[in-house]
Amino acid sequence: MGPLPRTVELFYDVLSPYSWLGFEILCRYKNIWNVHLQLRPSLIAGIMKSSGNKPPALVPSKGKYLTNDIKLLGQHVQVPIRIPKDFFSVILEKGSLSAMRFLTAVNMEHPEMLEKVSRELWMRVWSRAAEKAGMSTEGARALLEKISTPQVKNQLKETTEAACKYGAFGLPVTVAHLDGQTQMLFGSDRMELLAYLLGEKWMGPVPSAVSARL
């Protein structure tokens, strides 16, 4: 029997475009590297509040920079990211509380659906212009009803607090459980470093699963 897979936790929020990039990269590598990927839906607003940090876009030159950065990374990572028309409104006003509570409920009752539903929510906010107010979810009424229950609210709170305990001040946060130590990495741009820490091969953000096995 080979070595046990190492657990890699990904704390993310669908409000965070960089979370989407990190998510797609890890979803590709989870079947290539010897890892067990644990998706952890979190609330970036809670992390900002807890850490005293602020969304980067509040510094004007950072905001300008990251709209271009996200566009370029979208091309490189092959994720169809497009900045929503009303970028500030999306992030600062509309937020993601219901969406992340919904994903928390999905994770509690149908964890096998979590990856797909997370992706669909990102596609709504960060790929097609957010024309609809909020993020409705057709065909998931039962789960939708659960998002305001104490269990779901508390679970999202706990997951967000877990990220904060690891030292998060933003998202995405990747936590690698290595032999004898735990490493927290911030950002979608720490995946090559993650490979190095895991002793795995980095083949860029779009690895070919076929060539990995040759």
Place this chain on the structure above:
Amino acid sequence: MGPLPRTVELFYDVLSPYSWLGFEILCRYKNIWNVHLQLRPSLIAGIMKSSGNKPPALVPSKGKYLTNDIKLLGQHVQVPIRIPKDFFSVILEKGSLSAMRFLTAVNMEHPEMLEKVSRELWMRVWSRDEDITEPGSILAAAEKAGMSTEGARALLEKISTPQVKNQLKETTEAACKYGAFGLPVTVAHLDGQTQMLFGSDRMELLAYLLGEKWMGPVPSAVSARL
């Protein structure tokens, strides 16, 4: 004749550890990729002031994170970075004004020495926890890089002249015009467009934009040519 090399500017400050990481990666790739690397000594304090940004370490959990991040990246990028004992004092109180003015003077009179002298200043502050603010400290770095004592002293005398002061100011303003809010900033001059990238962690993206191969932060020049 092959295609013309593309110009890649690197704006950096020796006060910035991430600048050192970016600098070493680009120095390795400058002889592998078809690029012309232009080193641009800048003042990170000036960029922060201009952009209204603040050093990341002022958010406590960011400060804690980046000391570990720098350590891990140092291992991965194979740069002997070590956090100075009094980190805040080095960054927020002592600064790098004289050092960056000195590098500006080096760039104006002996540009072929700029890479080595820059590296020796980083080695002082970000590897051996040594001072870079005193004239003696800067001279020691210049000599270690291979400059003669006389040559280094002559340049040191020039750092308070208007020409050198203005040149550092202009270079820093150029970075700000490109949209910088911190360092390192890499500016790639591609066919028809200019792209500004922030951080030592955008080198793989730079390779993608240049149409060049990314072989990790420690490329083997030999294997690149096979």
